[in-house]
Amino acid sequence: MNLTTLHAAIILFTVALVIGIGIYHSRSIKSAAGYSVGGRSAGVPLVAGSIAGTVVGGGATIGTAQLAFNFGLSAWWFTLGSGIAFILMGLFYARRMRGTGLETIPQFLSLNYGKKAEELSSVISSIGILFSAVASCLPGIEIISSLSGLDPVISSVLLIVMVIGYTFFGGMKSAAVGGIMKMVIIWVSLFVAGFEAMESLYGTPEWASLPAADMDLFGRGFELSMANLFSVIVGVLCTQTYIQCIFSASTPVTAAFGCFAAALIVIPVGLPSVAIGMYMHAFDPNVSPILVLPSYLINHSSTLIGGLAMGGILLSLIGSIGGLSLGIGTMISHDIIMPITKITDDLKLLKVTKLTVLAVMILACLISIANRGSEVLFWNYLSMALRGGGIFIPFTLAVFLPGHLTKTWAVISMAGSTLAALLSVFMGLPVEPLFVGLIASVIFILPGIRIKKIPGTKDYGL
Incomplete structure (x- = not known):
């Protein structure tokens, strides 16, 4: 990439400005609750900013452009599915979850299924969310290494330093404020860059030569597209980080509207990355797929737009890693270490939470270094599958039908379905691991389903 001094200055200024403001707002954090859920005082903008700031990371930007480089419009499913999931979350989950006054999904599961369910779900969710953090670490390390010429290990250290500045000190409040600023930068710069890419591509011979499947949202096949959509929806609904944003809302209604606002932000944000990926496939086909988006911004866009967008992309990766690490750190410290x-x-507890968050960041970077060159969205979809396969059905039953699933079978379902999903990955089965996990979950849950006792009647097992 032909990085100029002006490019570097704009990128550094953009990143430093947002991180600096996040650190400034972290001064008010004096408690564990203030760190993990922002003191439960967030309005709609902060809830939406923290949600969008986390989900718009490596998968929504770098990963979408990478997939669009090879498959065209069908790469949009990740951000489209995330937005649909936030709408469903706002309609059906947000008010119920915020009304509990808790801090983690495992704590909620503990109310319904006991401590074993809390501890097990913390481990399962943490592993799944960790893979999402890897999906943002992978391109983050590659971008820093390509721009600076530094070794990947040193680049990962710089990445962690930036994540620490973004999230480590201020927790949810820093993530929310940074998320709002990051989304403004990305929306303006990335949409301008995406529009320019599509305008330059449309009507050219290269445009005419693109395969018809590249223009089809179902270009990779209807079944695969629906599987990806379903895995994103299920995974998002079971993710501690997004539920944590709901817990930070000032009221249940605020939590619901924050989800709707996040959906409006997230759904269209994948389109400019799709346009850029298709442009690069046509005009720069030899570029490394993981560097499709940064290469376009540096080499094919104006210096101002390219520099701002690259700053926004780096912030999206930093914010996603920070938000996801915060979710894992909160679960581990509150649901495992504290008991x-x-x-x-x-x-x-605040110190333990911060140290746990830092450990998660380091682990995500180590996994990324060991898996350089892998597809970013692979980690996102695997993450969604593991979270959803093990947690989704017991969690949803606890939200809408509390008391209808026995504690023992809930725990067996979480453990068995997660193991089934992992085995399907390692054995290379031609079935999405999410579906394997959900099928196993249903099988293990059926013996434990019961009709909830109604006054004057007896319980009848199913």
Whole structure:
């Protein structure tokens, strides 16, 4: 990439500005609850900003352009599916979850299925979310390495330093404020770049030579497209990070409208990355797929737009890693470490949460270095499958039909379905791991379903 001094200055200024504002707002964080759920005072903009700021990461930008480079419009399913999931979350989940006054999904599951379910779901969710963080670390390391010429290991250290500045100090509040600013930068710059790419491509011989499947939202096949859509929806609905944003809302109604606002932001944001991916396939086919988007912004766009967009892309990766790490760190510290160590002091819990978040960031970078060159959206979809396969059905039953599933079978379902999904991946079965997990979940849940007791009647097992 032909990075100029002006490019570098614009990128550095954009990233430093947003991180600096996030650090400034972190001064008010004095408690564990303030760190993990922002003191439960967030309005609609902050809820939407924290949700969109996390989901618009490596998969929504770099990964979408990477997939569009090979398959065209069908790469849009990730952001489209995420937006649909947030609409469903706002309609059916947000008010119920915010009304509990809790901080994590495992805590909610504990209310319905006991401590074993809380601990097990923390582990399952953490593994799944970790893979999403990897999906943002992969392009983050590659971009920093390509722009600076540094070794990938050193680049990963720089990435962690930036994530620490973005999220580590201020937790949910920093993520929310940074998310709003990041989305403004991405919306303006990336949409301008995407429009320019499509305008330059449309009507050319290269445009006419593109395969018809590249113009079809179902170009990779209807079944695969629906599988990807379903995995994103199920995965998002079970993700601690997004539920944590709901818990940070000032009221249940605010939580619901924050989800709707996030959907309006997220759904269209994948389209400019799709346009850029198709442009690069036509005019620069030898580029490394994972660097499709940054290569276009540096080499084919104006310096101002390219620099701003690259700053926004880096912030999207940083924000996603930070938000996802915050979700994992909150679950591990609150649902596993705190019960084991019997921590009661709030400041100690805050320190443990921060250290756990830092450990997650480092682990995600190490996994990314070991898997350089892998497809970004592969990690996103695998993450969604593992989270959804193990948690989705017991979680949904707890939200809408509390008391209808026994504790023992809920725990068996979580463990068995997650194991089934992992085995399907390692064995290379020609079935989406999400579906394997959900089928196993249903099989394990059926013996534990019961008709909830109605006054004057008895329970009848099914």
